[in-house]
Amino acid sequence: MTQYVLEVEPDVDESSRRLAEELLDEWGIIPAGETVRIARLSGGASNVNLRISAGESTWALRLCDPLGERWGVDRAATIQAQNDAAEMGLAPRVVAQKMPAGHFLSEFVEGTTVTSEYVREADLLEPIARTLRELNAGSTTGRVFSPFRDLGTFLEFGDGDGVGFAPQITDELAAVTRIRALFETRPAPRGFCHSDLVPQNFIRHGDTLSLVDFDYAGTGWVAFELASFSCQAQLDAEETHAFLSAYDPDYDEGQAARVELMRAIAGIREACWAYMAEPILSGSTAPLDGWTYQGYAANNLAQARGVLADGRLEQYLSAARHVRPGALF
Structure with a gap:
């Protein structure tokens, strides 16, 4: 159950908002009473990318299309590869994931x-x-x-x-x-x-x-x-x-x-x-x-x-x- 204040930008559709809220509740990374801001990021095509901000922390949340096979995507391999690249200092680290859907939360790169x-x-x-x-x-x-x-x-x-x-x-x-x-x-x-x-x-x-x-x-x-x-x-x-x-x-x-x-x-x-x-x-x-x-x-x-x-x-x-x-x- 949500224990924080949610502020959602108008360009975030309702289904994405609900799913983002469910995932954040499940992962438990937001302190109770914190204000969480959700905004849409550009890009993504078959995925929805959101910026999640809470206090001094910012993450990128990827919500994945369920038709991974159609897009030639292996959701587990995606997360593994990003973490492998993160170990090399070349990508943001994945901090939470929801399998088999492939949704994940990663560090946000400002730039x-x-x-x-x-x-x-x-x-x-x-x-x-x-x-x-x-x-x-x-x-x-x-x-x-x-x-x-x-x-x-x-x-x-x-x-x-x-x-x-x-x-x-x-x-x-x-x-x-x-x-x-x-x-x-x-x-x-x-x-x-x-x-x-x-x-x-x-x-x-x-x-x-x-x-x-x-x-x-x-x-x-x-x-x-x-x-x-x-x-x-x-x-x-x-x-x-x-x-x-x-x-x-x-x-x-x-x-x-x-x-x-x-x-x-x-x-x-x-x-x-x-x-x-x-x-x-x-x-x-x-x-x-x-x-x-x-x-x-x-x-x-x-x-x-x-x-x-x-x-x-x-x-x-x-x-x-x-x-x-x-x-x-």
Whole structure:
């Protein structure tokens, strides 16, 4: 039973308020008589993120959509990965959780939410590369991540819902088959990867970057990690070179080709997610103001097609097959 005063911002819907109150009561972290303030945080898509403030303490509360399988999310692995990253000083620590639903409360990181524009304004390519290299060198016991498995999941659920996206990307899916065969056959480097590197999943505080939203984190291909960020930040060729050079000054043609191939995969995966998600989420949630599912899908698909255009697929496949000993991605 609630023993504190609750103040809720108008943008928090009633069902989220009730669930947040139930969880806070169950976890027992709020002192009796304290005033608790609940506000909606931006982002989340299939989840609802809330800021919980009480006295001098602030937390982030994630309320998870029950359809984790549809989104390709393992709730236990998400929490495990975030805590593994927190042990490395790269993410906020999870302080309470509700399983199997996957709801959790974590430390709140005060700082600036990074955007594509801010990456350039604040010259963040090198700090982001450094942060990712540190994370990728670590380990997590949560799960093994594959963007190919996600892509298939999103297509299947979309097809089942009558979205009919697959016929629009026949050529791209043929390329996916060949790229998947390469990565599942060749010894491309793996590491602890976040795997969902929209710039907004970085929080800058002082000279430090923290990562949030570990829904897709696990042991994965480092090339996809770098490609995911390059795609979502819409880095051009010169910026991509600067980013990869900051990560590995000795990167070679094979490494560059693997990132380009995975950039195509990242774009197709995100487009498939958006088409699958739109009928379900468009009426209730959007990750950012002004953001649309169709616009997001179109942008990601354009990036994928840019990689695959003009016969470059064959060139990238040929170069990517050579994995130099000691290569980082």
